[in-house]
Amino acid sequence: GESVGLHLPTLSVQEGDNSIINCAYSNSASDYFIWYKQESGKGPQFIIDIRSNMDKRQGQRVTVLLNKTVKHLSLQIAATQPGDSAVYFCAENRPQGGKLIFGQGTELSVKP
Amino acid sequence: NAGVTQTPKFQVLKTGQSMTLQCAQDMNHEYMSWYRQDPGMGLRLIHYSVGAGITDQGEVPNGYNVSRSTTEDFPLRLLSAAPSQTSVYFCASSGQVYNSPLHFGNGTRLTVT
Numbered sequence: 302g303e304s305v306g307l308h309l310p311t312l313s314v315q316e317g318d319n320s321i322i323n324c325a326y327s328n329s330a331s332d333y334f335i336w337y338k339q340e341s342g343k344g345p346q347f348i349i350d351i352r353s354n355m356d357k358r359q360g361q362r363v364t365v366l367l368n369k370t371v372k373h374l375s376l377q378i379a380a381t382q383p384g385d386s387a388v389y390f391c392a393e394n395r396p397q398g399g400k401l402i403f404g405q406g407t408e409l410s411v412k413p
Numbered sequence: 414n415a416g417v418t419q420t421p422k423f424q425v426l427k428t429g430q431s432m433t434l435q436c437a438q439d440m441n442h443e444y445m446s447w448y449r450q451d452p453g454m455g456l457r458l459i460h461y462s463v464g465a466g467i468t469d470q471g472e473v474p475n476g477y478n479v480s481r482s483t484t485e486d487f488p489l490r491l492l493s494a495a496p497s498q499t500s501v502y503f504c505a506s507s508g509q510v511y512n513s514p515l516h517f518g519n520g521t522r523l524t525v526t
Contacts, residue, residue, distance in 0.1 A: 335515075400471060401446070
């Protein structure tokens with residue numbers, strides 16, 4: 302079946318470095334993508350989204366890149382801070398029925 | 414503004430028992446959904462609703478029922494709990510059906526023994 306998946310289950314970075322979290326999706330009809338951050342014991346929190354008619358979108362310290370040719374999504378976090386430590390999920394919006402399908406998640410660990 | 418509120422936060426059931434997980438949102442969102450989160454599996458969609466009176470199945474609907482009698486509430490019912498339903502359950506809502514980020518509650522941790 303089709304799915305959204307992440308390349309790496311864990312990522313460890315030094316405080317102040319940039320982080321890049323990757324995501325692969327397989328449904329070429331998906332037209333909207335979201336990155337979420339989930340801290341322990343809490344629900345996922347919206348970070349940034351991007352529509353399929355864009356290839357880059359920037360927020361505060363975060364950038365999402367979309368490569369539709371290879372069905373790849375990435376989240377870049379600039380100047381990573383200890384508060385960025387969490388699990389990050391990508392999600393794709395399937396056009397049929399408005400379903401939002403999530404990937405497995407990447408755990409980001411920031412070393413001081 | 415409370416956002417999405419889920420109750421209870423924790424629940425332990427015995428196999429075969431039934432229960433309802435409550436979800437309410439105060440943002441007047443049309444779209445609501447239920448996910449379960451298991452280790453290594455990410456979040457999987459159980460059921461969703463695009464408005465009051467309308468519900469549909471997600472990826473893993475078996476063993477769960479939903480109803481949407483009001484815009485605010487979207488309860489999830491376990492008819493006969495099984496150990497495989499041990500999970501963390503998240504309710505989420507969004508203002509639009511398509512291309513709109515979901516707002517999540519803080520989850521209900523369910524254990525079925």
